[in-house]
Amino acid sequence: MLKERLRRTVMYAAGNNPGLLQNAAIYGADSVIFDVEDSVAVSEKDSARELVYHALKKLKFPCEIGVRINHISTPWGYDDLEYLLPAKPDYIRLPKGESGEEIKDIDNIITKVEEQQGFEPGSIKIMVSIESPKGLRNAYEIASASPRMIAIAIGGEDFAASLKTEKTKGNIFTGGRELFVARSMIVFAAREAGIQAIDSVFSDLRDEETLINEVMLVKELGFDGKSCVNPRQIDLIHQVFTPSEKEIDYAQRVLAVFEEAQAKNSGVIALNGKMIDMPMVIRAERVLANARAAGVYQKEGI
Numbered sequence: 001m002l003k004e005r006l007r008r009t010v011m012y013a014a015g016n017n018p019g020l021l022q023n024a025a026i027y028g029a030d031s032v033i034f035d036v037e038d039s040v041a042v043s044e045k046d047s048a049r050e051l052v053y054h055a056l057k058k059l060k061f062p063c064e065i066g067v068r069i070n071h072i073s074t075p076w077g078y079d080d081l082e083y084l085l086p087a088k089p090d091y092i093r094l095p096k097g098e099s100g101e102e103i104k105d106i107d108n109i110i111t112k113v114e115e116q117q118g119f120e121p122g123s124i125k126i127m128v129s130i131e132s133p134k135g136l137r138n139a140y141e142i143a144s145a146s147p148r149m150i151a152i153a154i155g156g157e158d159f160a161a162s163l164k165t166e167k168t169k170g171n172i173f174t175g176g177r178e179l180f181v182a183r184s185m186i187v188f189a190a191r192e193a194g195i196q197a198i199d200s201v202f203s204d205l206r207d208e209e210t211l212i213n214e215v216m217l218v219k220e221l222g223f224d225g226k227s228c229v230n231p232r233q234i235d236l237i238h239q240v241f242t243p244s245e246k247e248i249d250y251a252q253r254v255l256a257v258f259e260e261a262q263a264k265n266s267g268v269i270a271l272n273g274k275m276i277d278m279p280m281v282i283r284a285e286r287v288l289a290n291a292r293a294a295g296v297y298q299k300e301g302i
């Protein structure tokens with residue numbers, strides 16, 4: 001069984017657009033974020049907050065729904081929490097996270113609201129976007145600041161802006177070099193804290209080929225999923241993060257030969273001329289758990 005919920009795609013919907021809020025969850029994303037931060041103009045912050053509150057209270061959704069609040073250092077952050085937590089989002093996405101203290105502060109506020117509202121303690125989770133060098137330096141502190149933490153993400157556009165460069169497109173050879181170190185460090189912090197790592201959005205909706213290359217790169221780096229901005233990006237991202245038939249077949253064979261080896265009291269065996277030992281077994285188990293969670297593999301055990 002996969003310990004965490006599958007989050008191959010985490011799709012944003014602007015909080016001031018009622019049509020997007022109503023439909024965002026029907027396109028098959030694993031997770032959806034109603035945004036009251038950067039997709040909402042300052043003049044619309046109050047009305048977006050109200051729309052998101054009513055959407056959460058009145059609509060039923062087929063996937064988990066998070067809310068991206070404004071940072072708590074802005075004039076709107078604490079009001080976002082006070083107004084939106086009673087509508088019980090599945091999680092709060094804090095943008096531009098920079099320290100563990102911020103997460104502890106938010107955790108305490110959530111705890112009080114859960115008590116007041118009679119929600120199950122610990123049921124509202126936290127996901128944090130790292131969007132600056134300071135946030136990156138404190139990535140592990142942030143990732144481990146609360147048992148509510150489910151994932152850290154990179155906000156690539158803001159991160160590149162804070163480096164005084166731009167987010168380029170493509171893989172490590174053709175672009176995307178400016179985020180390479182930050183992406184890896186975010187995966188390291190997430191893994192050390194035992195939570196998920198989510199990559200940034202890809203803004204060019206027409207360029208499907210480069211999107212797929214970018215998803216292949218971040219999957220290789222260890223990310224569990226990717227933020228996105230448009231329904232037509234969902235299947236392309238899922239295609240890369242969902243184990244293929246070939247990967248499933250190989251994982252099954254790895255587990256089968258390893259079982260054989262263990263029956264012979266050995267911790268190592270060859271499959272098609274390649275050594276198979278414990279790290280390959282762990283990877284194979286993860287491939288099958290992901291495949292089961294994605295609904296493309298039903299068998300329990302091997």
Ligand SMILES: CC(C)(COP(=O)(O)OP(=O)(O)OC[C@H]1O[C@@H](n2cnc3c(N)ncnc32)[C@H](O)[C@@H]1OP(=O)(O)O)[C@@H](O)C(=O)NCCC(=O)NCCSC(=O)C[C@@](O)(CC(=O)O)C(=O)O
Nearest residue numbers: 012013014020024038039155156157158200201227229230
């Ligand atoms: C980009 C565009 C305007 C294009 O619109 P278009 O209308 O041209 O798109 P079309 O494809 O024509 O739409 C076809 C049909 O799908 C519907 N539809 C489209 N998008 C939908 C959606 N998201 N949810 C539900 N429904 C959707 C649409 O309503 C239509 O429905 P219908 O009319 O019924 O046919 C639109 O997608 C959109 O607004 N995206 C969300 C933008 C957003 O939230 N940005 C903030 C988060 S990033 C950020 O902040 C950076 C970051 O912080 C990130 C990090 O932290 O990772 C960092 O620093 O990097």
Ligand SMILES: [Mg+2]
Nearest residue numbers: 131155157158
């Ligand atoms: Mg951002």
